[in-house]
Amino acid sequence: MKFKTLNLPGRLAALLLALLPLAARGAGQLNLFGWSEYVPQPVLEGFTRETGIKVNFETYSSNEEMLAKLVAGGGRYDLVQPSDYTAEAMIRRKLLQPLDRARLAGLGNLAPEFTGRAHDPEGRYTVPYMSGSVGIVVNTEKVKTPVRGYREVFQAAHRDRIVVVNDSRELVSWALYALGQPVNTVDAASLARVRPLLAEWIKLVKVFDSDSPKTALLNGDVDLGVVWSGEAALLWRENRKFQYILPAEGAHQFVDVLAIPAGARNVAEAHRFIDYILRPEVSRQISAAFPYTNPNLAARRLLTPDELANPASYPQGGKLESFRDIGRAAADIDRLVTDLKSAK
Amino acid sequence: MTPEPVARDPGARPGTLAWLLLAPLLAWLALFVVVPALLLLGCSLGERDEFGQVLWGFSLENYARLLDPVYLRIFLRSLGFAALTTGLCLLIGYPVAYHLARAAPRVRELLLLLVMVPFWTSFLVRTYAWMAILREEGLLNALVAWLQPAWAPLGLLYTPAAVVTGLVYSYLPFLILPVYASVEKLDGALIEAAHDLGAGPWRVFPTVILPLTLPGIAAGVTLVFVPAVAMFAVTDLLGGARVPLIGNVIQNQFLQARDWPFGAALGVALLGLFLVSQLVLRALRPRGALRG
Amino acid sequence: MAAPPPSLLSPAAGSRLLQAGLRGWTGLVLLFLYLPVIVLAVYSFNSARLGVAWEGFSGRWYAELLHQAPLQRAALNSLVVATATTLLSVVLGTSGAWLLHRYRFPGRDLIESLVNLPMVMPEILLGISLLILFALAGVGLGFITVIIGHVTFSFPFVLVAVRARLQGLDPALEEAARDLGATPWGAFRHVILPALRPAILAGGLMAFLLSWDELIVTYFTTSAASATLPLKVFGLAKVGLNPVLNALSALFLLVTLAGVAFAAYLRRGAR
Numbered sequence: 001m002k003f004k005t006l007n008l009p010g011r012l013a014a015l016l017l018a019l020l021p022l023a024a025r026g027a028g029q030l031n032l033f034g035w036s037e038y039v040p041q042p043v044l045e046g047f048t049r050e051t052g053i054k055v056n057f058e059t060y061s062s063n064e065e066m067l068a069k070l071v072a073g074g075g076r077y078d079l080v081q082p083s084d085y086t087a088e089a090m091i092r093r094k095l096l097q098p099l100d101r102a103r104l105a106g107l108g109n110l111a112p113e114f115t116g117r118a119h120d121p122e123g124r125y126t127v128p129y130m131s132g133s134v135g136i137v138v139n140t141e142k143v144k145t146p147v148r149g150y151r152e153v154f155q156a157a158h159r160d161r162i163v164v165v166n167d168s169r170e171l172v173s174w175a176l177y178a179l180g181q182p183v184n185t186v187d188a189a190s191l192a193r194v195r196p197l198l199a200e201w202i203k204l205v206k207v208f209d210s211d212s213p214k215t216a217l218l219n220g221d222v223d224l225g226v227v228w229s230g231e232a233a234l235l236w237r238e239n240r241k242f243q244y245i246l247p248a249e250g251a252h253q254f255v256d257v258l259a260i261p262a263g264a265r266n267v268a269e270a271h272r273f274i275d276y277i278l279r280p281e282v283s284r285q286i287s288a289a290f291p292y293t294n295p296n297l298a299a300r301r302l303l304t305p306d307e308l309a310n311p312a313s314y315p316q317g318g319k320l321e322s323f324r325d326i327g328r329a330a331a332d333i334d335r336l337v338t339d340l341k342s343a344k
Numbered sequence: 345m346t347p348e349p350v351a352r353d354p355g356a357r358p359g360t361l362a363w364l365l366l367a368p369l370l371a372w373l374a375l376f377v378v379v380p381a382l383l384l385l386g387c388s389l390g391e392r393d394e395f396g397q398v399l400w401g402f403s404l405e406n407y408a409r410l411l412d413p414v415y416l417r418i419f420l421r422s423l424g425f426a427a428l429t430t431g432l433c434l435l436i437g438y439p440v441a442y443h444l445a446r447a448a449p450r451v452r453e454l455l456l457l458l459v460m461v462p463f464w465t466s467f468l469v470r471t472y473a474w475m476a477i478l479r480e481e482g483l484l485n486a487l488v489a490w491l492q493p494a495w496a497p498l499g500l501l502y503t504p505a506a507v508v509t510g511l512v513y514s515y516l517p518f519l520i521l522p523v524y525a526s527v528e529k530l531d532g533a534l535i536e537a538a539h540d541l542g543a544g545p546w547r548v549f550p551t552v553i554l555p556l557t558l559p560g561i562a563a564g565v566t567l568v569f570v571p572a573v574a575m576f577a578v579t580d581l582l583g584g585a586r587v588p589l590i591g592n593v594i595q596n597q598f599l600q601a602r603d604w605p606f607g608a609a610l611g612v613a614l615l616g617l618f619l620v621s622q623l624v625l626r627a628l629r630p631r632g633a634l635r636g
Numbered sequence: 637m638a639a640p641p642p643s644l645l646s647p648a649a650g651s652r653l654l655q656a657g658l659r660g661w662t663g664l665v666l667l668f669l670y671l672p673v674i675v676l677a678v679y680s681f682n683s684a685r686l687g688v689a690w691e692g693f694s695g696r697w698y699a700e701l702l703h704q705a706p707l708q709r710a711a712l713n714s715l716v717v718a719t720a721t722t723l724l725s726v727v728l729g730t731s732g733a734w735l736l737h738r739y740r741f742p743g744r745d746l747i748e749s750l751v752n753l754p755m756v757m758p759e760i761l762l763g764i765s766l767l768i769l770f771a772l773a774g775v776g777l778g779f780i781t782v783i784i785g786h787v788t789f790s791f792p793f794v795l796v797a798v799r800a801r802l803q804g805l806d807p808a809l810e811e812a813a814r815d816l817g818a819t820p821w822g823a824f825r826h827v828i829l830p831a832l833r834p835a836i837l838a839g840g841l842m843a844f845l846l847s848w849d850e851l852i853v854t855y856f857t858t859s860a861a862s863a864t865l866p867l868k869v870f871g872l873a874k875v876g877l878n879p880v881l882n883a884l885s886a887l888f889l890l891v892t893l894a895g896v897a898f899a900a901y902l903r904r905g906a907r
Contacts, residue, residue: 031860036871056860059871072771207584327394334601358739369732376788380765443658464892465885473672574758611761618756
């Protein structure tokens with residue numbers, strides 16, 4: 001069939017058929033399902049250059065989003081990047097497969113405090129990727145009073161000058177910390193206790209943004225907030241007026257891990273990728289792009305003094321705590337926050 | 345291929361060949377519209393387990409939850425936002441559509457394309473551009489400062505006004521296109537006749553033009569109102585996610601709280617609302633206008 | 637202007653005023669429509685990476701665009717998906733519209749209501765319900781599932797547009813063709829189809845645009861290998877205003893505007 005003899009739709013169809021194999025090639029690939037913008041492009045390219053394995057990178061912006069797709073059985077991924085408490089639930093549900101630790105030569109590079117944590121005590125299923133905390137960031141040019149904890153953030157004086165991450169569990173846990181309650185055993189009684197306090201706080205907030213809370217701060221639309229430490233680190237790098245403070249009442253520390261889903265097809269490729277990430281010079285690249293806390297000690301040695309001095313990446317002191325899976329209470333938390341927000 | 349007997353009246357019953365041609369449409373509707381809709385309905389009758397997986401079953405609990413005043417208020421607020429957006433789109437878009445459709449044929453399609461061009465960029469990037477315009481140190485405040493140096497910068501971003509601006513911007517073409525199509529079909533002679541009978545432009549519009557373009561308006565209003573009710577990205581970005589709308593709540597059930605059955609129930613309720621309003625619209629519309 | 641628009645309003649002074657008003661209003665609305673895209677085009681030359689403050693003129697984001705292999709691949713994927721969606725939507729929508737218009741049979745009203753359903757269904761519900769369906773049926777996600785999702789919400793737009801055109805068509809047209817000895821297919825192919833051309837074009841354009849910018853249904857039906865441009869853009873945009881995205885959008889605008897100009901040029905040539 002000559003191309004010329006086809007009419008326009010026919011020609012488009014032919015073009016399409018020609019393009020399809022180009023867009024979806026087979027062998028030697030890795031389907032990575034990770035957080036939006038958490039794996040730098042040069043790292044993916046370096047891996048492909050060295051191994052010849054093509055990386056298909058698909059992103060999500062919350063653990064729940066990833067689970068939604070993974071649990072429904074739709075996505076066929078070889079490597080996922082859950083946070084510790086989500087990984088814990090996934091292990092319990094048999095959604096992850098054990099790693100072959102013999103294939104991961106770089107495991108020794110990890111700092112001991114990031115291995116054998118509660119979500120995976122024997123390190124059978126997960127390898128830490130990056131860690132961080134949720135803390136207070138203050139534009140010290142605008143806010144002159146000292147801010148040490150959540151209660152000092154949420155004051156009438158800061159009405160409409162506050163940005164917080166748009167995450168119901170985080171919001172509720174700050175109120176729980178402020179009231180001295182445990183954050184990992186949430187029930188109707190503890191939610192009833194935080195309700196009045198949280199109602200006050202939510203009225204003061206100008207922006208809820210989980211994806212890029214730094215934007216509102218950088219643009220001067222707000223003066224302080226409670227955000228991911230990586231966002232705060234980027235702000236500090238941009239301008240030293242943005243100070244990061246770990247809340248005195250206690251703060252959430254998260255470890256995002258790499259893990260292989262139970263149904264993965266390219267298991268060998270997934271292991272090679274994890275081991276590639278564990279290399280100091282590769283992990284160092286990730287730190288440069290996303291200045292969270294690097295759990296890789298060998299990589300940390302390659303950082304500049306300036307990077308190590310970033311108070312948001314490597315905070316001093318502070319009471320840090322991991323989240324645990326809270327099961328059904330997650331829905332109650334969401335309902336409480338929806339209720340309080342819409343009451344405004 | 346056996347030739348079909350000629351069916352002269354347009355209401356003929358389909359023969360074998362016509363049924364064969366209809367088959368792909370019917371199959372598509374059954375497989376990808378009816379079955380998913382039923383799955384959604386089934387899901388809304390189920391329950392969420394500890395981990396957030398759907399336990400299929402039969403319980404009306406999720407529908408009972410809908411009656412909680414919190415969600416009723418959110419429903420009403422969403423409808424209000426969508427109605428305001430639709431009204432503004434109509435006010436802003438109708439004159440444009442009219443002008444475009446009445447322009448010389450050569451410029452007409454060019455102008456229409458010009459209206460569509462901005463929408464080839466991702467709506468997210470456009471929304472971010474609006475943020476750059478509306479923020480405290482943004483373009484609009486720079487203009488205000490230049491015109492009225494004494495004024496304090498306006499806090500425009502992260503307000504309901506910003507949300508409505510974003511919504512009107514996103515949906516304006518969906519109103520302009522159908523109204524344009526119905527104005528273009530208007531018989532010029534009809535309007536001439538009205539003029540010859542001594543009616544000025546201000547009389548002709550409400551008595552002749554408006555009734556004749558009603559089908560276009562109805563289509564445009566539906567195309568704007570329906571997606572505006574369920575929108576969540578614009579409200580999050582331009583409104584600072586402060587006031588939840590129904591789209592945000594549905595989104596949250598699926599992607600945050602992982603309560604799919606309740607999310608499905610909210611969705612079924614929303615769809616039910618649309619279907620009822622469509623039936624009401626159809627009942628209200630005169631038969632003639634339907635043929636448009 | 638070469639040919640003044642056929643003034644439908646009486647030559648009274650009021651009508652000229654109205655004309656001027658309409659023209660001015662259209663201009664203002666076009667300004668409103670173009671304001672954000674002009675802003676992003678300007679910002680695509682801003683050298684600042686994070687902020688929106690102007691830090692100097694730079695073309696580096698365009699240079700960086702050349703090295704963004706994933707973005708390029710996603711654009712290719714989008715093109716494949718949008719083209720396939722448009723073709724399928726046009727076939728399904730046009731044939732459906734003609735058959736629904738031409739024939740009367742039990743369940744016809746029901747089918748018409750069902751066609752409307754995907755148009756009023758919020759994207760997230762369509763996406764989730766299709767994901768449940770594909771998971772239950774054991775269908776692996778990829779190009780096919782994305783295209784199915786896109787066609788489902790796109791073809792009704794084609795169908796509705798073509799249907800509206802058919803209703804305005806003279807029924808005698810087909811009859812005349814048949815009287816002259818045309819087969820039903822021949823009558824459709826040579827008489828009806830050309831008359832439907834503008835509606836098919838408009839519907840097809842709509843389908844292409846809807847597919848090109850669709851995010852949520854795609855999210856739930858895609859695999860990593862078939863991720864489309866809006867998905868990539870979403871991932872990038874989530875971490876803040878990204879100058880590379882501004883450059884990409886500005887480039888798209890330029891290409892589209894060039895396309896429009898070319899079409900206008902061709903039309904002038906044809907006359």
